[in-house]
Amino acid sequence: MSISMNSQSALHEVESRCTQERPPRCQSLCPLGLDARAFLGHAAEGRWSDARKQLERYLPLPGLLARVCDHPCEQGCLRGDLGGAVNLHGLEIFCTEHLGVQTRSLPMPRKQKRIAVIGAGLAGLVCAWDLAGKGYPVTVFHEGDPKAQLLSCWPVLAGAGAAALDAEWEALGRRGVRFEQASTDAACLQQAAGEYEGVLLDAGALPELAPAEDGVDAQILHWRDNICCAGWASVTPTGHRFASASRQAGQGRSAARTLERLVAGVSLTAARDTDERSLYTELDGIAPVERVLPVAEVYSEAEARQEAGRCLQCQCLVCVKACVYL
Incomplete structure (x- = not known):
């Protein structure tokens, strides 16, 4: 079946509104772009080395920032009305205290510009x-x-x-x-x-x-x-x-x-992402799960894994659920 140009344009316009490839709200709200979804996925499964690597990939001064960050990511967490936002702040502190540095910086050629x-x-x-x-x-x-x-x-x-x-x-x-x-x-x-x-x-x-x-x-x-x-x-x-x-x-x-x-000497503005849309995630049918609070000042490993497991691992499956071909 052929598609007219008008139909193609309409399809492209609809496609442009899709948020499937956009980051979840927690990542959108983080000024440093931390992939909290991936970090929490590793933490929930006890893969602390991988979780720490996620922090090191995105965060400068990760051990310091884990302590002082005001965690705006939690303000956008979709668990907020379903038991309370996931405690990213506490989990980052646990991870940085539980493990030392997990990645090795590659030696970079020294540049001339100071x-x-x-x-x-x-x-x-x-x-x-x-x-x-x-x-x-x-x-x-x-x-x-x-x-x-x-x-x-x-x-x-x-x-x-x-x-x-x-x-x-x-x-x-x-x-x-x-x-x-x-x-x-x-x-x-x-x-x-x-x-x-x-x-x-x-x-x-x-x-x-x-x-x-x-x-x-x-x-x-x-x-x-x-x-x-x-x-x-x-x-x-x-x-x-x-x-x-x-x-x-x-x-x-x-x-x-x-x-x-x-x-x-290149453009200061080119190719800087200005799309502020976040991933859409349906919450129908998701049961509340109360926030896990640490017994001591810092989480134990069991507590940390339980709290990380509350993450919804946000994704949008609206099209998949509605289309028999997807």
């Missing part, structure tokens, strides 16, 4: 992590204790998370990230812009130097010349300012991508 990061906030460190992992020489300029900004925002890193902070700091060093004491003022920023091919200004660490967030393109975070800016504090409707770890880390990664394009 990157400077002004301010040792979370956005700056994530940017440094990503670019150093791709072979760029990165220097982080800071005043005082380079860990001070993180500790002031997330006191847990001075307590239960101290070991994670130390481990990830050593990992930054192994990637070749250098830390240098400096007066992080306008003169330092100007000098870095002249001596380095790309510069990131960490707005969380140095808000007095940073431009207003609404004056910078939210997608590419390019400020001016060879300078990007990322890591602004979040503001509640009542005006309260706070540090969102997931948002700052996500901005650090976006800025790293822009800086890589900037030093390469």
Whole structure:
């Protein structure tokens, strides 16, 4: 049977609305794009090495972020009204404490273009992590204790998370990230812009130097010349300012991508995914299952597997169920 051009166009229009290949809501809401569905699938089956590899694939500073992340993924979890969102935060902490690093970074040829990061906030460190992992020489300029900004925002890193902070700091060093004491003022920023091919200004660490967030393109975070800016504090409707770890880390990664394009002289906007649709999943017939809470501060392995098993492993089978050929 032949299909008219009008029919073909109609089919393509319908197909364009399909969300089957889109990520589930938890992944869409994660600024770092963590594939939580895959992570939870491994965890539910006790494959902790594979679960940890998933974290290492998507998350910079994974042990640190597992501790401080405000887990926006849970806000979109479809289990929310069916027993409570899956406790991604608790499971990430268990996984990073239960296992050490599971992947080995391949040695990257050192690139000639150098990157400077002004301010040792979370956005700056994530940017440094990503670019150093791709072979760029990165220097982080800071005043005082380079860990001070993180500790002031997330006191847990001075307590239960101290070991994670130390481990990830050593990992930054192994990637070749250098830390240098400096007066992080306008003169330092100007000098870095002249001596380095790309510069990131960490707005969380140095808000007095940073431009207003609404004056910078939210997608590419390019400020001016060879300078990007990322890591602004979040503001509640009542005006309260706070540090969102997931948002700052996500901005650090976006800025790293822009800086890589900037030093390469290519488009800063091409091929960046702007489709915000999430995978559609039917919930009819799914029974509520209550959230598993750890007896101690951190999950036991049995508790972690049980909680991970609550994940719905979201997928859309509407077409499959309706079509005899599928």
